[in-house]
Amino acid sequence: MATLAITGGQLLRPDGTISRADVLVDQDEGTILELGDDLAGTGDTNLDASNALVTPGFVNGHSHVAMTLLRGHADDKPLDAWLQEDIWPAEDELTPEDIRVGAELGLLEMIKSGTTAFADMYFEVPEIAAAVDTAGLRARLGHGVVTVAADEAAAREDAQTSIDVARELDGAADGRISTAFMPHSLTTVGEEYLDEFVPKAREIGVPIHYHANETTDEVAPIVEERGMRPLAYAAEKGMLEPEDFVAHGVHVDESEIELLAEAGTGVIHCPGSNMKLASGMAPVQRLLDAGVTVGLGTDGAASNNDLSLLDEARDAAMVGKLETGDASAVPAGAVAEFLTHGTADAIGLDTGRLEPGSAADLAVIDLETPHLTPPHDLVSHLAYAAAAADVKHTICDGQVLMRDREVQTLDERAVCDRAREHAVALVDRAAE
Numbered sequence: 410m411a412t413l414a415i416t417g418g419q420l421l422r423p424d425g426t427i428s429r430a431d432v433l434v435d436q437d438e439g440t441i442l443e444l445g446d447d448l449a450g451t452g453d454t455n456l457d458a459s460n461a462l463v464t465p466g467f468v469n470g471h472s473h474v475a476m477t478l479l480r481g482h483a484d485d486k487p488l489d490a491w492l493q494e495d496i497w498p499a500e501d502e503l504t505p506e507d508i509r510v511g512a513e514l515g516l517l518e519m520i521k522s523g524t525t526a527f528a529d530m531y532f533e534v535p536e537i538a539a540a541v542d543t544a545g546l547r548a549r550l551g552h553g554v555v556t557v558a559a560d561e562a563a564a565r566e567d568a569q570t571s572i573d574v575a576r577e578l579d580g581a582a583d584g585r586i587s588t589a590f591m592p593h594s595l596t597t598v599g600e601e602y603l604d605e606f607v608p609k610a611r612e613i614g615v616p617i618h619y620h621a622n623e624t625t626d627e628v629a630p631i632v633e634e635r636g637m638r639p640l641a642y643a644a645e646k647g648m649l650e651p652e653d654f655v656a657h658g659v660h661v662d663e664s665e666i667e668l669l670a671e672a673g674t675g676v677i678h679c680p681g682s683n684m685k686l687a688s689g690m691a692p693v694q695r696l697l698d699a700g701v702t703v704g705l706g707t708d709g710a711a712s713n714n715d716l717s718l719l720d721e722a723r724d725a726a727m728v729g730k731l732e733t734g735d736a737s738a739v740p741a742g743a744v745a746e747f748l749t750h751g752t753a754d755a756i757g758l759d760t761g762r763l764e765p766g767s768a769a770d771l772a773v774i775d776l777e778t779p780h781l782t783p784p785h786d787l788v789s790h791l792a793y794a795a796a797a798a799d800v801k802h803t804i805c806d807g808q809v810l811m812r813d814r815e816v817q818t819l820d821e822r823a824v825c826d827r828a829r830e831h832a833v834a835l836v837d838r839a840a841e
């Protein structure tokens with residue numbers, strides 16, 4: 410058995426408290442063997458965490474990781490115009506190789522900011538899975554289905570691809586990859602395709618993930634056409650089960666909050682994207698009060714514009730207070746849960762808690778920096794002050810993905826060079 414010891418640090422416990430502990434990891438099993446106070450030098454590999462905070466690796470509940478290629482390509486527009494004028498024309502030009510290169514850039518950024526697990530909706534998913542396999546993260550991947558503007562044959566093929574990808578890739582990368590059926594949203598996928606393909610997703614036993622109630626433009630047509638709220642419609646279509654999770658949930662009313670709580674369906678809060686596209690503010694404290702499982706996501710890098718969950722954590726706490734006019738809303742402790750097991754639970758991945766037997770997915774945050782001094786309250790630092798560049802080691806499934814800020818599984822320089830080339834060529838093609 411190969412072992413890894415991470416020693417000298419302060420440990421974020423599953424109950425949200427922080428105390429001194431060393432961690433010993435079984436690298437063959439990818440699990441935590443033991444927590445102790447004197448494990449220095451006991452591993453085959455040893456990582457120093459003195460004057461550092463050891464947390465579960467962060468979990469990103471909603472992303473489109475290959476969209477890193479479109480970071481900074483189109484800003485300062487509302488969702489509809491942004492998608493139709495800039496994003497979709499560029500995405501039409503994406504090649505499988507572009508998606509591989511964009512995914513590698515996103516995964517590099519995730520590792521450098523302490524993220525070890527994520528849920529992702531995109532296309533050419535085998536390319537993303539290959540990048541995940543190489544990079545060493547854990548993921549729930551799915552093919553995003555859009556049927557509006559497609560003829561019937563193309564629409565059915567798109568939905569079938571999402572089912573096939575979910576079946577074929579589940580368990581890939583030595584079990585680090587799980588999957589889901591991913592219709593893009595309740596307004597971009599026709600009812601007949603939901604009727605046909607949601608039961609197929611249940612047959613193969615994968616969750617369903619989709620965008621829901623992101624903007625008022627997405628809510629109004631469903632209310633007008635069907636006389637019911639979007640999430641009541643989702644429930645009617647069998648898309649509101651305990652294993653399912655929706656992105657955004659910005660414009661949800663009390664009846665929908667109740668539906669989510671009763672169903673046990675998770676909501677992935679994406680405050681950065683919601684603010685940038687001026688979509689609105691999700692009622693996160695009311696969701697929490699109702700007992701809804703809330704996670705955190707960055708959404709794609711084109712609407713954020715980075716993939717750091719520490720940025721997202723601070724946004725979640727800040728916007729939660731602004732939305733309620735209550736400074737005690739969405740406190741630091743809630744945000745620490747969003748970063749770790751809250752999101753893991755919402756997307757159904759077994760990670761996010763540091764205790765013996767659990768997944769050895771960790772981030773080590775260097776506290777030797779002015780903005781994390783003094784150490785009155787390290788949960789507060791996690792929510793309000795820590796930044797991506799403070800992460801010094803990242804471990805997933807017992808493997809060291811980054812050591813002393815050096816990523817071990819991807820060549821940082823080469824990935825950035827390739828991404829620059831592909832992104833420039835892509836935007837040129839889209840402009841032709």
Ligand SMILES: [Zn+2]
Pocket residue numbers: 471472473620656708709
């Ligand atoms: Zn999204």
